[in-house]
Amino acid sequence: MADVARLAGVSHQTVSRVVNGHPNVREETVLRVRRAIEELGYHRNSTARALVTRRTNVLGVIAFDTTLFGPAQTLSGIERAAREAGYFLSMVSLDDVSPDGIVAAAEYLVQQSVEGCVAIAPQRSLVDALAALPGPHPLVAVEGGEGSGLPVVCVDQVQGAHDAVRHLLELGHTTVHHIEGDPLWLESEARVVGWRRALEEAGAPAPEPLQGDWSPRSGYALGRSLVARRAEGERVTAIFVGNDQMAIGVLRALHEAGLRVPGDVSVVGFDDVPEAEFLTPSLTTVFQDFAQVGKESLALLLGEIGTERNGSPGPSATERRVVPARLRVRGSSGPPPP
Amino acid sequence: MADVARLAGVSHQTVSRVVNGHPNVREETVLRVRRAIEELGYHRNSTARALVTRRTNVLGVIAFDTTLFGPAQTLSGIERAAREAGYFLSMVSLDDVSPDGIVAAAEYLVQQSVEGCVAIAPQRSLVDALAALPGPHPLVAVEGGEGSGLPVVCVDQVQGAHDAVRHLLELGHTTVHHIEGDPLWLESEARVVGWRRALEEAGAPAPEPLQGDWSPRSGYALGRSLVARRAEGERVTAIFVGNDQMAIGVLRALHEAGLRVPGDVSVVGFDDVPEAEFLTPSLTTVFQDFAQVGKESLALLLGEIGTERNGSPGPSATERRVVPARLRVRGSSGPPPP
DNA sequence: AGCAACAGTGTTAACGCTCACATGGAGGAA
């Protein structure tokens, strides 16, 4: 910067003003400085800038398994929104779900002086661990449940599940079995709630849900166990599955047992992965607007940062933004066999 | 830091030494300082540290569509390796494939003073744009093709495709049709090369490959067009599809046409997504060790950073590391109909 | 004319840390 100033025949402060687009600089001076910057290939040192402004312009993201469809989509949405807002993103993804891990991750981000953090924390234990932590701050939880004391953005899992199950009941099924995802996940919990509520509203009995782990493998295994129960005489005509990947496993299990979908059994998934439409049969499922979730969570975080900077007293109102889910009816759901 | 020093009754420099684990500090002093740090909740300011050491400890990642299976997995591998090496990760993902976009992304990372960068750059134009850029440096390209002048880590796409096609030929198919991914992608190109080579080696004719875009939708559309050609009398008994998602679309198209897999037509995919095993029929595909790719690319990058720091003369040898692909034979491939 | 307001620029002091060097004392070899 000193070199640029010398070449342009001005003070370093004027260079700073030009770089930061301050208004009160003569046009001609601006040009001269710009030329000098160009010539020397100068670009400002963000570190020094951060040191003096006390703003790093970096936001942290704590994610858990970004190879899953939902988190990957959400991350992508967050990334885009962050970039548009002029923030950099520092990411740390958790290997396991131990509170230790999330504490270490938070430590790591605090150490990097992030200005705020979005945590894709789909499990209650993680959310609680985060809420108990001193830093980083501000912090927004994606898919964090209620009552954590953290601001939260989430898809309306309950409504999505409710819609899916009501759809099946309206087709004439007397009840709907449920294969849930990893029971430690909040999403899984919420979908169970929605499923149960829809059954209750219809006065239908609620069979015990089966617990999976989101993987196609677990869907397959649990699908087989439902097939076995059907063979023993239990009436299983509709299955609401916690996500599309498990639903794929379920379809497989049904197919192997010679059962037809939706002729004998209807299947509804959750997520609306791109391939859902092209499975055989195409999968009825629930669409979640993850991009929107990412966008909203960043907006919320930026809001928090803003109010903090204006010196808000104590912890801010823990806002909760809910993004609606949307049922996508396709070929895997139909009326029950007579 | 000054506060800590005062509380511990030492100089700021001694605090610095304790924080950085320097050897020559008396044990008792270390304890005293540690206690003071604890008490004040101090943690060092990474910005100030970076300013003076000229090391940000941040690596950049340029990715393109991290919602796709491969990039997401690779990113995850890179993330883990970076954290183990004590580096932070700053991510920018590209919306479109324009060279402008990648230039902006690079600019963005340079501006943040990353120490090095991994680019998941699956298209030739992107690799070329990157290679032409002044910064960031050092730079490692994942899946970047040959001849770009950049160090590259990639899966052996040619070998993977070759294995898949040879597998089909050995089952007795007289030729293998190919639905390729987005033709702009280097992976797509390489798989075409492997496919063609295997056909040539077997003296089999090579029908013109069909160009998709990796999506299930395109797989479905192209699958239908192959079905149509079959109806016109062309012998289509085996299809090697550029990725598993498109293969799902192809399976759908075949199923709709009443064709059986593998009875009438064999299908082989690429990627080995988790659900491949649980499709109906389970999908024969090619496994890519993305985690390994991520790990290797980071190792390569750290190597570059190391040699640069030791003042290597000019650009380093552009190393190229190739991770083998592995065929996973499952239910969707079998001998051709008589 | 006299004064205020303001545009355009420069000067100085931080920001919080590490590096290079200085200091002082303990221990060992000549």
Place this chain on the structure above:
DNA sequence: TTCCTCCATGTGAGCGTTAACACTGTTGCT
């Protein structure tokens, strides 16, 4: 003893930037 070495610690400078303020000259108002 004397000198040299090594450990433990302190001192001062400087990393590259921006904030705050000071300074000049011009404009506009009374």
